[in-house]
Amino acid sequence: MQRIIEQTEDGSATLYVPELNEHYHSVKGARTESQHIFIDMGLKASAAPCPHILEAGFGTGLNALLTLQEAERTGRPVRYTGIELYPLAWTEVEALHYSDDPRLRLLHEAPWEEEVCLTPTFRLLKLRRDLTSWQADDERPPLRCDVVYFDAFAPEKQPALWTPAVFRNLYRCLTPGGILTTYCAKGAVRRLMQDIGFRMERLPGPPGGKREILRATKPNDVPENMPELYR
Template identity: 50%
Template sequence: MISTRDGSPTLYSERFNQHYHSVHGAIQESQHVFLDMGLRALADRPQLRILEMGFGTGLNALMTALQATMPVHYLSLEAYPISQAQWEVLDYGERLGDQALFLAMHSAPWNVPVQLRPNFILEKSYTTLEAFPGTQHIDLVYWDAFAPDSQPELWTVEVFSNIYRSMNDAGILTTYSAKGDVRRALMAAGFQVAKVPGPPGKREMLRATK
């Protein structure tokens, strides 16, 4: 575990040689890229189906459960879950006001929807993206795979085309990456793509709309 510049912790993946979040600030990054650019942009929806690529530490899920004002079904894919020893020492819940909820998210069983709050259902899918059979009617996608240089196979036109098909019209995909190759792949999959201001330490990021 390491401390990032906003004081919040993140993990390092030996498998992918990547940090789970920006070292400029884990909570700040999640807040900006996924909550402010994603959830907040759809604040007028009566309900949301969210798809997350990479449950990881559970930080995005926790922040979404704490900030959503509408009923949310949160489907999160994860092929290599962090261990209990790793999630037990992460203090995101303490920092954000509900450590019991954070622990409940990690303790929740895989592959079944679990109602964790009146307005929040978490469905963690223990699968690779490649083996995931797909889903439907997604309003908001948090594209939080490790970086394209580390996992190029998760940032392709083919992958984004499948995601596009799983989404409702006017749905949004938000990601921290601002890479030209990613922007072009999203556009080739059919999305309208905008470069928007990035989180601290990063000038730009991408937001794609169906």
């Protein structure tokens, strides 16, 4: 797919995909959006002392970089797993000029299918998978996480990524009390996740951007007699 660099309102850049008529980040501010939705409303809201984060859509690596920087700032160690079927080349990411931090390049040049320690507080595993068919239990060992960054393209652009099957898999993947954050606040998405078993919150969106975002929490008290699919 063709990708075009566009500037956003906070001065940071994003990629535009003409084929989908879709941007990788909000045109109101790429960095502002990622910081608010995934770091402030996701990582910081997790009570896990050493959170394992799963990102659905590794993309430009901006979410991973901000997470790495937050882990370094606080000293709170993070394991980070990114799932991406169509990885970006480093040359595409470099042209965005997101950061002078040399670790952004390390994130992209790290090997796939191999967990690596990039800093004393950040471990990275990149999986080249199709989220529509991927199952957390098929990994060895089965993948379990405390936080999900759900950063897929919008439901009207890629509806196959916003289905009950995908969110059931993520629900199963999350530890009790685990959370999922996403920029999408559509009622249909909120009801879908609620029907699966998530406790849903509508939160204020990023400054100057979307009015609301969603945060979903897997209950701590999932009944033992619930179907295995939902545990």
